Amino acid sequence: MEKRTTGRILRSLSGFYDVQTPDGMVTCRGRGSLRKNHQTPLTGDMVEITVEKGKGMVEKILPRRNRFVRPAVANVDALLVFASNVNPITEPFLIDRVAAIAGNQDVEVHICVNKCDLDAGTDLARIYRNAGFSVIQASAVTGEGVEELRKLLQGKLTAFTGNTGVGKSSMLNALCPELQLATGEVSQKLGRGRHTTRHVELYKIGEDTFVADTPGFSSFDTDQMDVILKENLQYTFPDFAPYLGKCQFHDCSHRAEPGCAVRAALDAGELEPTRYDSYLRLYEKASQIKDWETK
Ligand code: GDP
Ligand code: ZN
Secondary structure (H helix, E strand, O other): OOEEEEEEEEEEEOOEEEEEEOOEEEEEEEOHHHHHOOOOOOOOOEEEEEEEOOEEEEEEEOOOOOEEOOOOEEOOOEEEEEEEEOOOEOOHHHHHHHHHHHHHOOOEEEEEEEOOOOOOOHHHHHHHHHOOOEEEEOOOOOOOOHHHHHHHHOOOEEEEEOOOOOOHHHHHHHHOHHHOOOOOOHHHHHHHHOOOOOOOEEEEEEOOEEEEEOOOHHHHOOOHHHOOOHHHHHHHOHHHHHHOOOOOOOOOOOOOOOOOHHHHHHHOOOOOHHHHHHHHHHHHHHHOOOHHHHO
16 A cells, blocks of 8 residues: 655665655655656655655655755755864854855854853854854853753754864764764864765754754855855845945945945944955855856
8 A cells, every 4th residue: 555645854865765754764765757857855855755565755845945055955944053262263254154155045043152161252152142143152061052052953954064073963962862973083074074975964853853964164165056146145144134225325235335334333343343354255255156157
């Protein structure tokens, strides 16, 4: 007897998809018709499947809320950017870049300043709280902030990101000790970094609560799908929102134009200088995007 059900793809590997359904995990292949229509199931996808004699088949991919190319994951509700102010120190620009990409896809962004047992990361926490993000100061070692994080993740698919060694795997273990993920010395991990695959896996850490642990920032490179138009960049900075539409020129790029409300806010100390610097750097990058890349 064939059974039809829906579920979420937690892992995909060489044409096999592990789908979490109300009746448990089912390993599926993709129906040939999907390939014919150039539809590739992605980790995170909600899918309709049929199960016959224990064998699953992905029949249909339900509409996606969003989709990232690197890491390849769909239907992300939130991005948790890990940072730390000690071994390794996180550069604000890395956070701002990834936050802009996520914001451009309507994904909410939160910041976890980890390793607070070694350094509370006061400056990082201040910068991002002032910019309007929720910031959790935490330690995977002492457990500080872990329950607060759990609440933030509840009921969502959250992608973890952040430079190698900030403690993403350690925090995932702290949230869900059964996982027993390997964690590593920073130097070892950086050595391995270039060879790590782009394989993304979703970990279920609670009811309807999933975490995608992804390789470091380098793999969050912009790609055709993740391109931000320079005109849209301003909207991916939540801290700019109060000033938009108040500049002298309606098409102000907030770089050097007279009567710019964003620059006035910067001069008045209402905007964090590192945030504005990141905007300028990202604007420069966005200006280099060729028209064909956005098609
Ligand atoms: P990932 O690359 O982001 O997944 O980082 P890991 O979870 O592998 O952690 C890298 C190193 O930092 C490991 O040696 C961890 O034991 C250590 N580490 C992770 N979180 C913390 C923390 O909150 N405090 C301290 N002191 N060390 C941590
Ligand atoms: Zn302006």
